[in-house]
Amino acid sequence: MKKILLPTDFSETAGKALNVAVKIGNKDASELILMHTSLPTEGVNNNVYAAIYIHEYLEIKRKNLNQLLEKVKEMGYTGEIKTDNKVDFTAPAIVHAAEEFDVDLVVMGSTGASGVTGMFLGSTAGGVLSKIENPLFLIPRDFELPDSGNLLIGTDYKTEIDARSFEALKFFKDKLNFKLHLIHIEQEGEEAADKVAFIAKNFGQLIDSSVHVPGTKVEDALMKIKEKYNNAILCTISKKKSWFENLFSHSVSKSLTQYSDIPLLCLHAD
Numbered sequence: 001m002k003k004i005l006l007p008t009d010f011s012e013t014a015g016k017a018l019n020v021a022v023k024i025g026n027k028d029a030s031e032l033i034l035m036h037t038s039l040p041t042e043g044v045n046n047n048v049y050a051a052i053y054i055h056e057y058l059e060i061k062r063k064n065l066n067q068l069l070e071k072v073k074e075m076g077y078t079g080e081i082k083t084d085n086k087v088d089f090t091a092p093a094i095v096h097a098a099e100e101f102d103v104d105l106v107v108m109g110s111t112g113a114s115g116v117t118g119m120f121l122g123s124t125a126g127g128v129l130s131k132i133e134n135p136l137f138l139i140p141r142d143f144e145l146p147d148s149g150n151l152l153i154g155t156d157y158k159t160e161i162d163a164r165s166f167e168a169l170k171f172f173k174d175k176l177n178f179k180l181h182l183i184h185i186e187q188e189g190e191e192a193a194d195k196v197a198f199i200a201k202n203f204g205q206l207i208d209s210s211v212h213v214p215g216t217k218v219e220d221a222l223m224k225i226k227e228k229y230n231n232a233i234l235c236t237i238s239k240k241k242s243w244f245e246n247l248f249s250h251s252v253s254k255s256l257t258q259y260s261d262i263p264l265l266c267l268h269a270d
Contacts, residue, residue, distance in 0.1 A: 001028045001171050003103040005134075007035045007094045010064055013109035017139040018068075021107040022075055024137075024145070027175040029079040032072065033101055036065050037086045037093040061085055091127030098134040105168060110138040110264070129238070129266055135168040136266040143263045148177035149231030151265065153207075154222055155182050157193035159237050160202050165267035169206055169235075172265075178233070179208040183225055186214050226262070235265040 006021045008014040018034075025032050038061055065083040072081055084101075086093045098106050110125040125138055151172050161169075172178040182199065199207055213225065226232045 001025065001030045001104050001168075001175070003031045003033065003101055003105075005033045005035060005094070005098055005101060005103040005106045007037065007090075007097075007106070007108045008065075008068065009036065009109075010068070011109065013139070013141040015109075016141055016143060017107050017109040018072070020137070020139050020143070020145045022072060022077055024105070024107065024171075024176070026076075026078050027171075030104075031080045031082065032077065033082045033084055033097070033103065034065055034068055034072070035084040035086065035094070035097050036061055037088055037090045039089065040087055058085065058087065090124050092131070094124075094128050095131045098132055103134055104164065105135045105137060106132065107137045107139060110140060132266075133268055135165055135268070138262075138264040138266065140261050140263060142261065145176070146231040149179075149233060150229040151178045151180050151233050151235050152183050152222065152226060152229065153180060153235040153237070155184055155198075155237065157184060157195050157198045159239060160198075160270040161237055162268050162270040165237065166202070166206075168265070168267060169203070173206050180206050181229070182207055182210040183222060184210070184212045185222070186212055223262075233263045233265055235267060237267045237269055239269045 001024060004021050004025050006018055008018065021032060024030070038058060062083070062085050065085055069081050069083055084097060086097065088096075094106065094108070097103075106128070108125065108128070129136060129138075151169070153169075169180060173180055180203070182203075195210070199210070211225065222234055226234060
């Protein structure tokens with residue numbers, strides 16, 4: 001894990017995500033990029049644009065990022081730490097930063113969609129997920145990364161993972177002591193797949209077990225299965241879609257971001 005991006009709004013939930021990013025990054029002394037996004041209209045009062053006030057406002061944000069950097073150092077972080085302050089809309093800024101820094105993982109807080117704040121932050125997570133091509137780890141407000149656990153990977157035995165996603169899974173298994181379980185929700189009338197060949201090609205020797213359960217709605221089935229495992233994290237593999245497909249298609253990953261208490265690792269198809 002060479003580079004990790006941590007978007008932050010300096011909230012309590014973002015602080016939880018920071019703790020997770022630090023714990024992950026310390027395993028490999030990863031480069032950690034602390035990123036904050038200011039909306040283009042932030043700091044402007046009464047619709048009057050005053051450049052000097054905007055400059056002062058953004059300077060406060062930069063100071064907040066530098067204070068956060070010092071906090072991470074005090075936490076004993078072993079890797080290089082950088083800051084990045086952008087003026088943009090939040091979701092596209094995160095996606096662009098992940099591409100710009102070529103990160104191996106984005107770790108960010110997610111509040112689901114309960115309440116007004118949750119609607120905003122939940123939609124931000126969903127917006128990032130719909131565009132990002134880097135592995136994304138969404139952290140709920142009460143989550144702390146355990147020393148070991150179970151990663152539940154939803155699969156249809158057709159969608160192959162890309163190389164960066166494979167490396168993320170390998171990291172969870174080798175460095176974070178997680179067991180990896182493939183979860184397949186069996187749909188009525190689905191075509192048979194060569195499961196052994198699929199696992200060998202996509203996951204090698206990473207998978208500890210495969211679980212097959214009947215169901216109709218994948219999200220509901222995954223939620224029920226999650227209750228049977230200690231320290232469980234859900235993992236989805238998303239296919240890249242056009243803007244038109246994103247507009248009309250149902251996404252299991254995006255739907256799961258609306259839950260406020262689920263740690264969710266979002267990987268990508270090859």
